[in-house]
Amino acid sequence: MRVRMTRRAAVAGLVAVAALVVGAAPASAAPGDASAYGVKLDLSLLGSDAVSAGPFAAADANGPTSNTFVGVDLPDILRTGVINASASRNDDTGGVHSRASTADVRLDLLQSITGGVSAELVEAECDATQTGVTGKSKLVGLDLGRLGTVDTEPAPNTTVDVDLLGVDIAKIVFNEQIRNADGSLTVNAIHITLLGGVLGSIGTGDLVVSSATCGPAGLPIPMASGEGLWIGLGLLALFGIPVAAVALRRRHDLRAV
Incomplete structure (x- = not known):
């Protein structure tokens, strides 16, 4: 009976260690994802055809990890210079990063009301690490x-409200940060929403300039090598070897009797 119980203890100890090691292996949780793009729009303007375009210069941590577009030219809506976007994943730390930048932005969509909106550079950035997910935007000029x-x-x-004769017809959100249900964060440097159905409305739809999404971070330690391997071996030595040694010693004592 003692031999059987000791064997069970040894097996249980080794199984517990194996569970710890396997539970921390990369296969149990894929690293986080990241993506970015420069411009995307879906608009229905009064007196004009619907306009849907983009995402321009889309990048993804799964590839392509970087992308460039020479510029958007949509008369009476939007003109831009060069767009750059990138997204990357660090498999050693589990962290992900994404960034989008759009140069020489000119928004003519609301020009008759606002007098024009422009910027030398519009950037959105997002980072996900083991401590959390953060994002920011930069609007130069x-x-x-x-x-x-x-x-x-x-x-x-x-948020800036755009009104005509005291009635809001659009809103512009700068450094829009959306916490998604899966734990990721979306950062839109500029997001214009047209509010249809109101007096003086010019249409409906959305226009986004420079967007970055990332996170949450993936697993930080690959158990097959490096630090993860040494942690696994340390646990094995701490729990598995002493239990196995006790089992062998008891078997030897019983045989001597």
Whole structure:
């Protein structure tokens, strides 16, 4: 009976160690994802055909990890210079990073109301590490015309209402940060929404300039090599070897009797 119980203890100890090692293996949880793009729009303007375009210069951590587009030219809506986007994953740390930048942005969509919106550079950035997911936006040389001013690095979800004769017909969100259900974060440097169905409306739809999504971070330690391997071997030595040694010693004592 003692031999059987000791064997069970040894097996249980080794199984517990194996569970710890296997439970921390990369296969149990894929690393986080990341993506980015420069411009995307879906608009229905009064008196014009619907316009859907983008995402331009889309990048993804699964490939392509970087992308460039020479510029968007949509008369009376939007013109831009060069767009760059990138997304990457660090399999050693589990962290992911994404970034989108759009140069020489000119938003003519609301020009008759705002006097024009322009910026030298519009950037969105997102990082996911083991400590959390963070994002930010940068708006260099931003000119909002009659809408006032916004900081170069605005606070998350800074909103400016666009009105005509006291009625809101659109809203612009700068450094929009959306916490998604899967734990990821989407950062839109500029997001314009047209509010249809109101007096003076010019249409409906959305236009986004520079968007980055990332996270949550993936597993930080690959158990097959490096630090993870040494942790696994250390656990094995700490729990598995002493239990196995006790089992062998008891078997030897019983045979001697």
